[in-house]
Amino acid sequence: MTSIGALGENYQKFNPRAYLQNNYMPPRADFSSEDCAVPWKMRCLAEAFATGEIRGRTLIDIGSGPTIYQLLSACDHFEEIILTDYLEVNRQVLRRWLHEDPGGFDWSPYFKHACSLEGKGEHWKEKAQKLREKVKRVLPIDIHQAQPLGPSTLLEPADALVSAFCLEASSPDLESFQRALANVTTLLKPGGHFLMIGALEESYYLAGEAKLQVVPVTEADVKETLVRSGYRICQFRAYIMPPSLKIGVDDVRGIFFVNAQKQECQ
């Protein structure tokens, strides 16, 4: 039985470049096909933010990893975006993008796709510049701590949370997944929205030398965990991985997108 500590130790071998190659390049990131996994995730996010109901001063991205695609449609709706991850290697990758360091991952196809989805005629370089201006901090996080950002962060609860593939990939079992959700919920204002994307029924994934254990969660597990943590499920969407996208980097069966609102009185 893997413990939280053992899981964290295994993350020391996590290779961000391999992880990006596995999940954020074709075939999983093929923008010519709407049915592909990455365009589906981006469409879920773009449509949620297009309602105008999810907005405010601050948004925290829980477990950003080495990716920023999950924030592209958020940046028009918040003044300050805070990125977080457990690993310094991932925080470094994020900082390199923020500083426009050469040799980083090319997110331009993602920015172009987001601009096309949003249909505002925005140039992708404009959106990239806007996101860089909005991202104010890149912080360490541990979702298994009661205060995931640590006691010293003078951070008031955020107006919204986003998280992509973090909770299930950081929890050895369902109970720790549920506790982790309760922990991160302390970072969100009552009435705030949590947009979560995650893997359905995945038990492992590869990131270079690292083979990381994932707690397999079903749609029912995710919904029940959110409701027990005091959320109202506003929208739940599921994507079934087609055989063509089962490329040996994990055993994920599908992807979920959920828009959940933290209830005022708990």
Ligand SMILES: Nc1ncnc2c1ncn2[C@@H]1O[C@@H](CSCCNC[C@@H]2Cc3ccc([N+](=O)[O-])cc3CN2)[C@@H](O)[C@H]1O
């Ligand atoms: N204790 C912790 N607290 C916070 N974050 C933590 C903690 N431990 C690890 N982390 C942090 O969580 C990690 C997040 S990356 C998790 C990857 N999840 C699996 C992967 C994802 C994926 C992506 C795309 C597609 N697709 O088809 O498009 C499919 C799939 C399915 N497989 C990593 O950043 C680590 O650094």
